[in-house]
Amino acid sequence: MxxxxxxxxxxxxxxxxxxxxxxxxxxxxxxxxxxxxxxxxxxxxxxxxxxxxxxxxxxxxxxxxxxxxxxxxxxxxxxxxxxxxxxxxxxxxxxxxxxxxxxxxxxxxxxxxxxxxxxxxxxxxxxxxxxxxxxxKMKRAFIVHRWDGTPKNDWYPWLKRELEKKGFKVEVPAMPNTSEPKINDWVNHLKKVVGKLDNETYFIGHSIGCQTIMRFLEKETYNNKLGNVVFVAGWFKLDNLESEEAKATANPWINTPIDFNKIKQKISKLTL
CATH class of the missing domain: 1.20.120.330 (Nucleotidyltransferases  domain 2)
Incomplete structure (x- = not known):
């Protein structure tokens, strides 16, 4: 059985x-x-x-x-x-x-x-x-904000309050250099904030925050299942970027591959 x-x-x-x-x-x-x-x-x-x-x-x-x-x-x-x-x-x-x-x-x-x-x-x-x-043990939730965002933008403060009402410890880390986000900087910062993973660890990503979470999980050696993961408005391709600077920032995120199988092995439930 x-x-x-x-x-x-x-x-x-x-x-x-x-x-x-x-x-x-x-x-x-x-x-x-x-x-x-x-x-x-x-x-x-x-x-x-x-x-x-x-x-x-x-x-x-x-x-x-x-x-x-x-x-x-x-x-x-x-x-x-x-x-x-x-x-x-x-x-x-x-x-x-x-x-x-x-x-x-x-x-x-x-x-x-x-x-x-x-x-x-x-x-x-x-x-x-x-x-x-x-x-x-308290459930932990990490909300990773968008490109050019802050923890106080958009729906992050509201979601933080709602999750805290349900007994979660919630962190919305201020990611580095948000106007020109770099993969290594964001992944390393998230790793530092999260610390040890366990089955009471949950993630919510918004826009480039979704990729940050995926790239972080791809590199982690944790072999069990996390809590749920939610991605909002994630992307792997962007059209109509307004400037060459924006294109230069987006290109590494668009062109650097991700091993999705490694990520799936760690996630109990994924909501898009």
Whole structure:
């Protein structure tokens, strides 16, 4: 099975982000986490402690899935969600192993010793911490402006405000020498601003900003998927340029090829 099959079987579906539900799930997860700590570990309580802590982990996974636009009804599908949607294969494999241990306890009445329980509880706590970090990590959006533009031009301030309302950290970098943009200068500046890429990194490009993003991604060695990328009024050819200076500025952008396959490998969804 994979995540697409989870969708087809309707044991996972796309939903809108629900911040109130996410907050509620984080709270109930913490309550179970705190409750588990109050139980002294023994042969009698080992199974209960594992079940409580697993449920605490599972509720964080539910919140993380909703944050990323999915409602998941089957525990196994969380494995594929982690591995295929978030590109967190190690976490996905670990959750799958813990899921099987919990199922053997809950559904097949498997006895578990205190020593075994200690190991399982440590693993759940470690994975839960990793999931919580993913959940609380803020999405970052970078808006790259047009030729001869500034961060205060056009629709950039409006979009920045709207994205911030949705919980994004938004940057609209002032690109260098905007009247005569040069590929290396713009790509290097964007690289400096963005820093480390991850699956919570989003890009919006306008006009020459679209090419800047593509040329930046083409050179990056990041091998996983980013968040979504949106291009507005991008171009690879310009007609009716008004001056020889404008033509000289545009020519490198028009004539320097881009390896689109390298870019496609990094993008989860592209909107033009």
């Amino acid at each position: 994979d995540f697409n099959e989870c969708i087809k079987k309707r044991i996972a579906k796309e939903v809108k982000e629900d911040k109130e539900l996410i907050a509620s799930l984080i709270k109930t997860s913490q309550n179970k986490f705190d409750s588990e700590k109050k139980l002294e570990l023994s042969e009698v309580t080992s199974s209960s402690k594992i079940s409580l802590l697993y449920d605490s982990l599972r509720e964080l996974l539910e919140a993380l899935a909703i944050k990323n636009g999915y409602k998941i009804y089957n525990h196994e599908c969380y494995t594929y969600f982690l591995k295929e949607i978030l590109n967190e294969s190690i976490k996905g494999d670990e959750f799958d192993e813990l899921r099987k241990i919990r199922n053997s306890i809950n559904y097949y009445a498997k006895d578990i010793s205190v020593e075994e329980a200690k190991d399982v509880l440590k693993r759940i706590i470690k994975l839960r911490k990793g999931i919580l970090n993913l959940l609380l």
